[in-house]
Amino acid sequence: MADAASRAVGAKPRLFVTFSLPPEVRAVIADSFDAHYAEAPGALARPDTEPALAACELVLVTATDTLDAAAVAALPASVRAVATYSVGHEHIDLAAARARGLAIYHTPDVLSEACAEVGLLLLLGAARRATESIALVRGGGWQGWTPLQLNGWGLTGKRLGVVGMGRIGREIATRARAFGMEIHYYNRSRLAPELEAGARYHASAESLLPVSQFLMLACPATADTIGFLNAARIAQLPRGAIVGNIARGSLVVDEDLVAALKTGQVAAAGLDVFNHEPDIHPAYFDLPNCFMLPHIGSATIETRVEMGRLVIDSLQAFLRGEPRDNRLA
Structure with a gap:
């Protein structure tokens, strides 16, 4: 199981990212996590085809990913927390996440x-x-x-x-x-x-x-x-x-x-x-x-970086057992 106990001392937590990110955001994430990126869109719909997912305890999704009850149930047992790179969270079944004991975070305010x-x-x-x-x-x-x-x-x-x-x-x-x-x-x-x-x-x-x-x-x-x-x-x-x-x-x-x-x-x-x-x-x-306009409300590089920093802060707080206001489940 990919959790704090199974990580080597000093190793970065493993994060699976389901979508592409600007280079500036990838660099910020790489400073704190051992990040693995999906080989193709729709990774949550076919978790068995993404071997890196099974080795990760943290997952970063976005508004175009559907994390319904079936997708929550299909996540590998290693996954303990999910952050969505969005303010909206209609794409996530929070009740299913709570039932599984899965922590969920979003990125309000910074955009x-x-x-x-x-x-x-x-x-x-x-x-x-x-x-x-x-x-x-x-x-x-x-x-x-x-x-x-x-x-x-x-x-x-x-x-x-x-x-x-x-x-x-x-x-x-x-x-x-x-x-x-x-x-x-x-x-x-x-x-x-x-x-x-x-x-x-x-x-x-x-x-x-x-x-x-x-x-x-x-x-x-x-x-x-x-x-x-x-x-x-x-x-x-x-x-x-x-x-x-x-x-x-x-x-x-x-x-x-x-x-x-x-x-x-x-x-x-x-x-x-x-x-x-x-x-x-x-x-x-x-x-x-x-x-x-093509849904560009938050599309500035400054905002994308701040969203990435909020994701990092949230997931690191989760690993330390600390509360955050942007936790949904």
Whole structure:
């Protein structure tokens, strides 16, 4: 069994990584662990084909890995802890992990600022018609400036409604204030005044939506939030609202958002996350008022390195028997 007792004195703990990492992150991990990388994607679905996995007590997965009850049961007995290189953990069956006695960690907080930057990019890209602008220039069709060309909508003086005022939501609000936006939010509970920083609290989505000229989804995917942005809620937005989603694709009912983008109930949308990634709803591709990014919210090298450091800290704490706030099971 690959545990602390079976490791040679001074040997690094053995870590199995299911996915590729930037060189900078691999170097950080190599300083602390004897890391073994999967030979191909989907290692957890075929653990018998990855001999290095059986020799490891620690595993690092990411959001594209499915660690359901069957995958948890199929892990070698040597595996004692799993860290996911993500904030979201919907891909992990926590109940199954607890039943097996498997420790689970995730990487919150360190990617909040990067995600907030992309949140503003989504709002700007949608409001300022970036998809159409890029197509016009790259397609060679631009004939020069005119006062009628691709007029969009400004952020200054507009009301931004934030659904989910956790750390990412608050970082988005901070940046939106710099654009002169008035911040409103809906959250499970009201924030302390110092965290609100002047934002206006709404006790229900039904109160928030009618005032949201811009709407940003920044909450986790839960039983209460999956399918949150449906036709009924879209109808409560001011006509011509602009919607951004930096959270999870499952918060949006695609058919309802597509319909609203076609009618103008939603003037434009900025999406970084999608249902069934990477299989995006095909109707979005026909909508020039839909600004799309390929789930790059946390994609800065600085954030990737910080996520790696948090993984290292978490797994080393596990081996020492120390608690960490980011332990899920």
